[in-house]
Amino acid sequence: MSEELLAENLQKLRPFLEEFSVEPIQHFINGRSVGASDGERFANYSPIDESLIGEVASGTREDIDTACDAAAAAFEDWAVLPGKQRRDLLHAIADAIEANAETIALVESFDTGQPLRFMSKAAIRGAENYRFFADMAPQARDGLSLPAQHHMNYSLRQPIGPVGIITPWNTPFMLATWKIAPALAAGCTVVHKPAEWSPCTAAMHVKILHDAGLPAGVVNTVQGIGEVAGKALTEHEAIKAVAFVGESRTGSEIMKQGADTLKRVHFELGGKNPVIVFEDADLERALDAVVFMIYSLNGERCTSSSRLLIQKSIATDFIDQVKARVAVLNVGHPLNPGTEVGPLIHEKHREKVSSYFEIAKEDGATVAIGGNTSNLEGKGFFVEPTLFTNASASMRIAKEEIFGPVLTVIEFEEESEAVSIANDVDYGLAGYVWTSDSGRGIRLARDLEVGMVWVNSENNRHLASPFGGMKASGVGRDGGDYSFDFYMETKNVCIATNDHSVPKLGKN
Numbered sequence: 001m002s003e004e005l006l007a008e009n010l011q012k013l014r015p016f017l018e019e020f021s022v023e024p025i026q027h028f029i030n031g032r033s034v035g036a037s038d039g040e041r042f043a044n045y046s047p048i049d050e051s052l053i054g055e056v057a058s059g060t061r062e063d064i065d066t067a068c069d070a071a072a073a074a075f076e077d078w079a080v081l082p083g084k085q086r087r088d089l090l091h092a093i094a095d096a097i098e099a100n101a102e103t104i105a106l107v108e109s110f111d112t113g114q115p116l117r118f119m120s121k122a123a124i125r126g127a128e129n130y131r132f133f134a135d136m137a138p139q140a141r142d143g144l145s146l147p148a149q150h151h152m153n154y155s156l157r158q159p160i161g162p163v164g165i166i167t168p169w170n171t172p173f174m175l176a177t178w179k180i181a182p183a184l185a186a187g188c189t190v191v192h193k194p195a196e197w198s199p200c201t202a203a204m205h206v207k208i209l210h211d212a213g214l215p216a217g218v219v220n221t222v223q224g225i226g227e228v229a230g231k232a233l234t235e236h237e238a239i240k241a242v243a244f245v246g247e248s249r250t251g252s253e254i255m256k257q258g259a260d261t262l263k264r265v266h267f268e269l270g271g272k273n274p275v276i277v278f279e280d281a282d283l284e285r286a287l288d289a290v291v292f293m294i295y296s297l298n299g300e301r302c303t304s305s306s307r308l309l310i311q312k313s314i315a316t317d318f319i320d321q322v323k324a325r326v327a328v329l330n331v332g333h334p335l336n337p338g339t340e341v342g343p344l345i346h347e348k349h350r351e352k353v354s355s356y357f358e359i360a361k362e363d364g365a366t367v368a369i370g371g372n373t374s375n376l377e378g379k380g381f382f383v384e385p386t387l388f389t390n391a392s393a394s395m396r397i398a399k400e401e402i403f404g405p406v407l408t409v410i411e412f413e414e415e416s417e418a419v420s421i422a423n424d425v426d427y428g429l430a431g432y433v434w435t436s437d438s439g440r441g442i443r444l445a446r447d448l449e450v451g452m453v454w455v456n457s458e459n460n461r462h463l464a465s466p467f468g469g470m471k472a473s474g475v476g477r478d479g480g481d482y483s484f485d486f487y488m489e490t491k492n493v494c495i496a497t498n499d500h501s502v503p504k505l506g507k508n
């Protein structure tokens, strides 16, 4: 049955693949599809069967200049558009995304290797992001009323200007909506530089925006290589802020690149997130969450729980159960709706992920399951879902972000030990705690050095809540009003309400 559904999905995808193979994937600048200024392109392959999807325009500094000029020109009108009009437009965009959700999911799945079962939800979440920020658009400018004895202070918010948005390849469509929707709701214009390994849905996204009625120049997409197009974007004078999602070391580069133009930056970076399971937890639910939060989305997920911290008293049984689940994970073609784990995004990324199979052994851990690369009929950048046991907190597999379907298990005796292991990494994005002791849940939520804690829950998202990391996992928060704080300037206005005394200088 699922083989038939796979064939059906491939059939549905065919016209889009034909289009990509004939027409290169272009930039979209000032309402028009354009190639690179020097005609350069790079090839984009599917990680599933290594087939060429198509050629992609390779953005130059000149392309970025043109896109930033377009965003700066469009800012004048877009920034003053009444919030209600922005709201209606963003809802129209959400409608259009929903209408195209199936295609977006199929294309994204083929381009990235992410299983369709997760990508179809990601496309719908993209629409939800637009709806959520659409409804906030009319209030985006609102500030505070801050009366003092002889003065009235009030604050108001104004869009910061054209912004640069740089996104990664792991769930590219959804992540781009998560950044672009609040920027538009705030009144900013955008230059988007999507990841070079996942250009397809970025091209579809910007076309949907314009077909839904977004004026030319409000969102511009420049495809290309991070160190060229991305770098030029972060250095551009017209760009007032850069929202970046990607690796921690790229974040650090971007901070340096943006220093001369004093860029405001917002970073969502890497993670090495712990899921801590105590003996008093609902172990069945904890097991579901542990397996889901690392083996879904191919483990290529910033909030994946890539370290399982398990209390010693229950470790043997719990690990056996994890092993049993991992052994039967359905690895296969991502467009097959039954597939749970697909191929990794790129050959280079597979090299990185699989290098940890040896590192684990060298450091003295056990490869309890998996630990090999694999393929589908001889092709594709697959790895086996992998479980490392007998690991200690100091090992590289316990400290470094692997970003694949690979889980490292570390055992602990006491709560305090769990906290210190959890915090003993450079990252600080998310933490998951499973316990039936509510006091302990609250204590850990306080003590974990992370931006987000889920207690007895998998990664449940609430769009108004702050999203982001501490330490090497990020700078700033997204979500609800937090996003507006980034995309807007807060201005204070102070008005005297009486003739208060003004110091007199130069008057004897």
Ligand code: NAD
Pocket (backbone or CB within 6 Å): 166, 167, 168, 169, 170, 175, 193, 194, 195, 196, 224, 225, 226, 227, 229, 230, 231, 234, 245, 246, 247, 248, 250, 251, 253, 254, 257, 267, 268, 269, 270, 271, 301, 302, 303, 401, 403, 429, 469, 473, 474
């Ligand atoms: P990456 O840092 O290699 O690339 C991300 C983007 O930055 C790409 O568009 C790339 O072209 C661009 N880029 C690269 N060098 C640049 C430079 N010098 N200047 C400007 N732009 C540059 O990240 P990736 O490999 O695409 O994505 C995986 C990483 O993203 C993981 O570390 C993951 O944890 C992280 N991530 C974090 C979150 C979060 O919310 N914290 C969400 C998703 C992914």
